[in-house]
Amino acid sequence: MKELSELSLNILKLLKEDARRSPDLLATMLGVEESAVQTAINEMEADHVIVKYATVVNWSKVDEEKVTALIEVQITPERERGFEGIAERIYLFPQVKSVYLMSGAYDLLVEVEGKNLREVANFVSDKLSPIQSVLSTKTHFILKKYKQDGIIFEEREDDQRLVISP
Incomplete structure (x- = not known):
């Protein structure tokens, strides 16, 4: 098992939230050079740390x-x-x-x-x-799926009841 740098871990967290984020955007978000982000991504892809970029679909x-x-x-x-x-x-x-x-x-x-x-x-x-x-x-x-990979599928309705206090 390979120990990842703090930069690589932060990149993974941001890509997990949204795999469409570009290396340029990731670099801006992390305050580092784009080349450092691209190198880290390339290494993680080569080491099969990053295996696939996927889309979460609400099939319902x-x-x-x-x-x-x-x-x-x-x-x-x-x-x-x-x-x-x-x-x-x-x-x-x-x-x-x-x-x-x-x-x-x-x-x-x-x-x-x-x-x-x-x-x-x-x-x-x-x-x-x-x-x-x-x-x-x-x-x-x-x-029925309510949540997958951190994504909530159903829009929640706000509670419309009036608050009653004693």
Whole structure:
């Protein structure tokens, strides 16, 4: 694990808030030269600290049907590789968006997207459950997202009630 400079950490925080910020804007915000910012970004990209620049989409505002599920998976670790080999087999499926090693009652948390409930159910029964080391799965369908990556999706209404004091 590489220790990052204070400049690099500050750049990461600002890019996490808004990945569209240019090196010129970041330099102005941080009070440093643009070349220093660009060098730090290039190094972090080369070291895979910065892996991707992404857009957070509120899919409920778009007319495209999509189902997201979180699947708790209990597995038997493989000899020599532990959880790595199974996690790799799972994350290579195109339906899988994220895989996390967890502590607690289950081993892996798998985020899956599909066009509908049946597609996700078929993935679990036809692809995930038959993997030899998978002991059990528990699927949770996401009904509504309120907040993702620090972004609140729904506009909050101000409380319009009158304040009553004793």
